[in-house]
Amino acid sequence: MAVDIPAEVVQQEQVGPGLYRLSLYAPQITRSAVPGQFVYIRCTDNLDPLLRRPISIHGVNRGRGELFLLYQVVGKGTALLAGKRKGERLGVMGPLGRGFTLPAPGQRVVLVGGGIGVAPLVFLGQELVQRNNQVCLLVGARSAHQLPVGKEGYTAPFELAVATDDGSCGHHGPVTDLLEKILAGEGADMVYACGPRGMLRQTASLLARYDVPGEFSLEERMGCGVGACLSCVCKTAGKGGEPLQYRRVCVEGPVFPAEQLVWD
Amino acid sequence: MAVDIPAEVVQQEQVGPGLYRLSLYAPQITRSAVPGQFVYIRCTDNLDPLLRRPISIHGVNRGRGELFLLYQVVGKGTALLAGKRKGERLGVMGPLGRGFTLPAPGQRVVLVGGGIGVAPLVFLGQELVQRNNQVCLLVGARSAHQLPVGKEGYTAPFELAVATDDGSCGHHGPVTDLLEKILAGEGADMVYACGPRGMLRQTASLLARYDVPGEFSLEERMGCGVGACLSCVCKTAGKGGEPLQYRRVCVEGPVFPAEQLVWD
Amino acid sequence: MIKPNLAVDVAGIRMKNPVTTASGTFGFGSEYAPFVDLNRLGAIVVKGTTLLPRRGNPPPRIVETPAGILNAIGLQNPGVDHFIEVALPYLRQFDLPVIVNIAGDTVEDYAALAARLDGVPGVAGLEVNISCPNVKKGGLAFGADPDSAAAVVRAVKGATRLPVVVKLSPNVTSIVRLAEAVVEAGADALSMINTLLGMAIDIRRRRPALANVMGGLSGPAIRPVAVRAVWQVYQALKVPIVGMGGIVTAEDALEFIMAGATAVAVGTANFINPRATTDIIEGIERFLVEEGVSDIQELIGAAHMS
Amino acid sequence: MIKPNLAVDVAGIRMKNPVTTASGTFGFGSEYAPFVDLNRLGAIVVKGTTLLPRRGNPPPRIVETPAGILNAIGLQNPGVDHFIEVALPYLRQFDLPVIVNIAGDTVEDYAALAARLDGVPGVAGLEVNISCPNVKKGGLAFGADPDSAAAVVRAVKGATRLPVVVKLSPNVTSIVRLAEAVVEAGADALSMINTLLGMAIDIRRRRPALANVMGGLSGPAIRPVAVRAVWQVYQALKVPIVGMGGIVTAEDALEFIMAGATAVAVGTANFINPRATTDIIEGIERFLVEEGVSDIQELIGAAHMS
Ligand SMILES: Cc1cc2nc3c(=O)[nH]c(=O)nc-3n(C[C@H](O)[C@H](O)[C@H](O)COP(=O)(O)OP(=O)(O)OC[C@H]3O[C@@H](n4cnc5c(N)ncnc54)[C@H](O)[C@@H]3O)c2cc1C
Ligand SMILES: Cc1cc2nc3c(=O)[nH]c(=O)nc-3n(C[C@H](O)[C@H](O)[C@H](O)COP(=O)(O)OP(=O)(O)OC[C@H]3O[C@@H](n4cnc5c(N)ncnc54)[C@H](O)[C@@H]3O)c2cc1C
Numbered sequence A, B: 001m002a003v004d005i006p007a008e009v010v011q012q013e014q015v016g017p018g019l020y021r022l023s024l025y026a027p028q029i030t031r032s033a034v035p036g037q038f039v040y041i042r043c044t045d046n047l048d049p050l051l052r053r054p055i056s057i058h059g060v061n062r063g064r065g066e067l068f069l070l071y072q073v074v075g076k077g078t079a080l081l082a083g084k085r086k087g088e089r090l091g092v093m094g095p096l097g098r099g100f101t102l103p104a105p106g107q108r109v110v111l112v113g114g115g116i117g118v119a120p121l122v123f124l125g126q127e128l129v130q131r132n133n134q135v136c137l138l139v140g141a142r143s144a145h146q147l148p149v150g151k152e153g154y155t156a157p158f159e160l161a162v163a164t165d166d167g168s169c170g171h172h173g174p175v176t177d178l179l180e181k182i183l184a185g186e187g188a189d190m191v192y193a194c195g196p197r198g199m200l201r202q203t204a205s206l207l208a209r210y211d212v213p214g215e216f217s218l219e220e221r222m223g224c225g226v227g228a229c230l231s232c233v234c235k236t237a238g239k240g241g242e243p244l245q246y247r248r249v250c251v252e253g254p255v256f257p258a259e260q261l262v263w264d
Numbered sequence C, D: 001m002i003k004p005n006l007a008v009d010v011a012g013i014r015m016k017n018p019v020t021t022a023s024g025t026f027g028f029g030s031e032y033a034p035f036v037d038l039n040r041l042g043a044i045v046v047k048g049t050t051l052l053p054r055r056g057n058p059p060p061r062i063v064e065t066p067a068g069i070l071n072a073i074g075l076q077n078p079g080v081d082h083f084i085e086v087a088l089p090y091l092r093q094f095d096l097p098v099i100v101n102i103a104g105d106t107v108e109d110y111a112a113l114a115a116r117l118d119g120v121p122g123v124a125g126l127e128v129n130i131s132c133p134n135v136k137k138g139g140l141a142f143g144a145d146p147d148s149a150a151a152v153v154r155a156v157k158g159a160t161r162l163p164v165v166v167k168l169s170p171n172v173t174s175i176v177r178l179a180e181a182v183v184e185a186g187a188d189a190l191s192m193i194n195t196l197l198g199m200a201i202d203i204r205r206r207r208p209a210l211a212n213v214m215g216g217l218s219g220p221a222i223r224p225v226a227v228r229a230v231w232q233v234y235q236a237l238k239v240p241i242v243g244m245g246g247i248v249t250a251e252d253a254l255e256f257i258m259a260g261a262t263a264v265a266v267g268t269a270n271f272i273n274p275r276a277t278t279d280i281i282e283g284i285e286r287f288l289v290e291e292g293v294s295d296i297q298e299l300i301g302a303a304h305m306s
């Protein structure tokens, strides 16, 4: 069950330009957290910024009760977060949302991460490897130095391929090129993706073309984070004859089956 | 001339319960600062709290370009100020306002400070001593541990007497008792006071009774700090037939001749 | 000192303390149940309910502004029948008056909703949201025109025996005139304020930040406007007021109570602190003890005295 | 890239950039001269001026609220003659259009002020503040009633050849109706918004925090309301708009410009940062360069396109 706790900062580490890895002591959250879920963080004690900030769970160490986050500083909230030091406490609600549906053990899965969207996929990959899934993580970024993971020296317990828009590392082009090569070649049983809207849209059309199921983790501006305010909706195919329906990213998501999402 | 500069914290020192002494590197301000003037400080980079906070100049070290402040944490702004560490920078406007009028050299003056109101009087006392005035500082507080200055071990280049409401240090009673004793005894040429409204009012009536001139430093909620918004007014006797007139504490004050002030 | 009395009565709705939730910010209660003990609330006001389910507006529906948020949810809700069949049974397990916020496009919608909810066990009262666009009257809000507001209230009162709280919009020249009209029309209590009409622009995209262009401003930013509205209406009328708008702390809640509110509702603050409601209840109690006040009633409208 | 053009024209008042000051927040200019180069401003709007000197309200006159302030200055000012004799000669040393904000209790007051300022060298235009209590009409604000607002504007226009900017209050049901009425009556430009009516309570003293009880809310808190007002009026009318309300940064100013403002005024932000005006001018210029926009005109109302 989700809780709201004052979580202590165990470690704050800068791992790239504007990119941080934060470890929080939050055993009440790590206990039940699954990949694809997120936490909702109060970055300040005052009213500026007013709202909490949603950040995906990047990993957990259940033994130590530690929760890992990987985040990019893009504005006020994330900048405040990056200023938090070991020993400080942050209001953290979680685990929130519906995580990824796990595939049958042994199935081959591809994870597609665009930019910071890779954060929840690393957690997912780790769980999948433990379940004996064959995992390949594709990471896309604008350029080598903006890669959130997958840089030289980065070790992961799964296969990893990189694409950069400027060709400074790995494939020169969008990360979806790598996905297409896999789908056209050895194929995949399941694709999980998280990243910018354009990347997800392109991934959705590849999945449709190659008839592979997929799940996407979405981002939307949030109010409550718990399903109460209906702020964070995304457009999905409707149930029971309805042409479309707005669903809440914070509780019905952030992970949605790819085929339910409506792009426009 | 007043400036607005990013002043670096040279030292932040807790000197009592909720009481801090802050030293800022601000040569552009110390250069021309006189006792009774204040600085207007931005305590945060964000919008909470929105306004700057006025703090009296407690002293200067012109040689080193250091500005000293003595302040009590009473709310958000002062709490943020107390959190600033050596090397951090604060937006500081100053020196602002009209300071104390200095007496003729050799004259005997009494300074009456209630609580944190003593802050500007210490700066004044130091200047007066250099001008060969005979200075006596009377300090009032609720109790010994709340004395902003004048505690055991405190050294000042002038005479000092203490009064506490609970008798835990010095005279048991209001600081104005000490003033009255002086005025009724050896007398004084000039009295300077800063402190709570009740204390100033009582001081005003003593000055009237003993026919001694005085100047009071006032506090009012401020907007601009520079005379532009007319937020910070106090009630004064009017000029030219007007029964009363509102004057701006930030530019016509914070120091006013005692006899100009209207108490109601 | 003896525990001070916090119980209040809003037009027959008995609340164990003056703190309720602002409609639309607390869902149907279940969403916040993991974080806060619903039994401790004075009452709950649920999300705005309409006759038929509503899809709501396209996203983005929310944007943060200084000490506030703009929202344009567009009344997405599963409809009154779903409320009665699913949400209400859940809430009935708690010791908690349930106030149903209702909204419609026409006077008839409101009357039908009131009739549908009349006599439904577990419903303690209705809050009539008249700040929604009135389709029949060409986009003018009911809440902006005293005559149409009164018409809605008369229709609702005619269709139910439940206590009727009418929720006023601050986007008017005189909230007192509006209050007078709806009280005259039979409102048992008033709640105020709904959101201020606002908007924000995404300067990079050169487009309104909300898909709906305009939205409602809530949060601490609007508190001074809300306190003023409560003050003015309390001064003009003797009717219980539920005050809201930017309440984050017990001190904020006490401002509304001293301005004349019998109860207060906590909205946007839930998003910042899911225990905002109970923290506020505790804070009010602490204040009463500190100030030696034995009954919250003593503070209602206290700032008008002296 | 070539320096982008920032110059704008508001009803004949030529500004070298779109940034001016909000009346009452920048005094008569001299107060801020130690901190900011007045020559760099697009224009200056001075403190509200009345026929005779005004003493103003008792203190406290200001209270801080979340991302805002409430003020109740009560139009303390030395009167129009003092302005012409003392403040104006000071300002004339700068290369800067001076816009005089005028306020009165009666239509005749406004007309007299306009006549007094007509032809005075160094006055570039008038800003008519119609959000003040109208003594003759029993405390109702001119600004809340389209007819009285129009009457003031007609009287002012009849008394001066100067460009007349009319400053609108947001405390109305429809700011568009008000705008239409004053433009119909001859307003050359509109400025908006004045402060929102608000109040705060000091819960320890159990009294209103301001001696005047109510005050005007300004600052970032009100920005969404102000942007909305500019958007609505721009959509309804073709008249130059000076936008204001909570502008702190260049991004904030650009929201107003894209919503339809030809120029913007900086108010409360001066209190936080005495160089707010020039920082904003620099920021706007930077934005234009970054976005490859050669003329600020391209952005006026840009969020209405597409
Ligand atoms: C479920 C979920 C999981 C997320 N996980 C992560 C994560 O693991 N790591 C990470 O770095 N970020 C993650 N994000 C995004 C993160 O929440 C935002 O970057 C953060 O809220 C920005 O806050 P800020 O105050 O720093 O920026 P702001 O000042 O709020 O915004 C800065 C800029 O970013 C844009 N922006 C901010 N938030 C969003 C959003 N939600 N959608 C679209 N645009 C936005 C704004 O328009 C603005 O241009 C996640 C978001 C969601 C909804
Ligand atoms: C010219 C001048 C010189 C000053 N010099 C000093 C100084 O040297 N040292 C020092 O400690 N303080 C000084 N003060 C007072 C100081 O400015 C306030 O204590 C400070 O602004 C409070 O800010 P805050 O955010 O901490 O408290 P807030 O949260 O703003 O307020 C906390 C409490 O203090 C009260 N309060 C705050 N400011 C004022 C005020 N100006 N007048 C009356 N009540 C107030 C509030 O009503 C509230 O109850 C001075 C004030 C002025 C006007």
Ligand SMILES: Cc1cc2nc3c(=O)[nH]c(=O)nc-3n(C[C@H](O)[C@H](O)[C@H](O)COP(=O)(O)O)c2cc1C
Pocket: A223, A229, A230, A231, C022, C023, C024, C025, C047, C048, C049, C071, C073, C075, C101, C129, C167, C193, C194, C195, C217, C218, C219, C220, C222, C244, C245, C246, C247, C265, C266, C267, C268, C269
């Ligand atoms: C996301 C959101 C949804 C809302 N939905 C409703 C609603 O359905 N019905 C209603 O009467 N008010 C609704 N409101 C208004 C609130 O009930 C409340 O009047 C307003 O937010 C001011 O209170 P606050 O500042 O504490 O949030 C909503 C407010 C928000 C923020």
Ligand SMILES: Cc1cc2nc3c(=O)[nH]c(=O)nc-3n(C[C@H](O)[C@H](O)[C@H](O)COP(=O)(O)O)c2cc1C
Pocket: B223, B229, B230, B231, D022, D023, D024, D025, D047, D048, D049, D071, D073, D075, D101, D129, D167, D193, D194, D195, D217, D218, D219, D220, D222, D244, D245, D246, D247, D265, D266, D267, D268, D269
């Ligand atoms: C202290 C203060 C005094 C003001 N005085 C006047 C005035 O004399 N005339 C006027 O038209 N507006 C006056 N205003 C309103 C401002 O000009 C402006 O419309 C309002 O503050 C909104 O802008 P802001 O949020 O940037 O401050 C005053 C505002 C403040 C804060």
Ligand code: FES
Pocket: A221, A222, A223, A224, A225, A226, A227, A228, A229, A230, A231, A232, A233, A248, A249, A250, A251
């Ligand atoms: S953020 Fe409130 S419903 Fe999702």
Ligand code: FES
Pocket: B221, B222, B223, B224, B225, B226, B227, B228, B229, B230, B231, B232, B233, B248, B249, B250, B251
């Ligand atoms: S604070 Fe603005 S005039 Fe004094």
